[in-house]
Amino acid sequence: MAVENKSCILVVDMINDFVTGKFGNQNAIDAVKMAENTLKKLKGHLPIIFARDAHMVNDPEFRVWGEHAVEGTEGSEIVKSLSEFPDFILKKRHYDAFFGTDLDSLLRALEIKNIYIFGISTDICVEHTCAGAFYRYYNVKVVSDLCACIDQSRQISSLNNIKINYGYMPVKSEELLKEAL
Template sequence: MKALISIDYTNDFIADDGALTTGAVGQQIESEMINITQSFIKNNEFIVFAIDAHNPLDKYHPENLLFPPHNLVGTLGQQLFGKLQQLYQQHQYSDNIYWINKRHYSAFCGTDLDLRLRERHITEIHLIGVCTDICILHTAVDAYNLGYKLVIHQNAVASFDPIGHQWALKHFQNTLGATVV
């Protein structure tokens, strides 16, 4: 069985005025993200929205030293971007839609994601979202270490850094044995 993990496609990472935006490169993958998500919904497959969640008062969080405040819990910046937000709202109460507020780059770190996947007998995960060389990469490495088969949708991932993006796509395939489609 397979699942889709949609990572950090939020206003703060995608919108022109987002706090830590990928801008146009992130916006260009929106239609592919919608198509993939709709396909998983149509096939009644498990979809996880693994979304960066920060508290500006958390003085212990290392990202607070690395990046400006972003994806603050409960703000417009943490909401999904564009049509993905509308799609999520239409299906958010389905048994196959799950939202994770994540504190670290990896969707597995400090969350119950592995438990949720294993209780559904999922062995293959498909990754989409941003940033290819940060949160997608860290999630993929953890998934690999946990024994999941990986599929990366190259037309549905993006990054601030074009060199990092290309490096990560090669790393997924050559080091993690992922299928890049």
């Protein structure tokens, strides 16, 4: 996928609860630091879209994960170090950033064909968002060093699933920058 004006960045769930809050971990902190450096360079070159969990009180998902990222709480907000970068912010209530949101409509309005996706958690929301993109015929590259899971084995497994099931190849942020700038 060659980068052209029909490409964008999609950042998934780099929010307080997933970085330093309830599900926070060092892998997420490291991914956010690297994402900050990458997004500084990309700002103004490609549209940057953030999709963030913003659950309603008593969301059925809480049966699986417990309460987290409740809309209107600090936990559902984008981490402060990344808050200056989004051109667009979408609230999502499900793993897949396409499901029940205006993401597909936004991408079509922007004439986007190619998406660079990264975020937290690779094995849940990033992977499900890749599925959503696949079923809508977008070209995707997952920026693997800007993704995070709770542990490395889940990260490797998820990136492999994305590659096998959707044909989306993982790339490093260096490759993204070379293609985009």
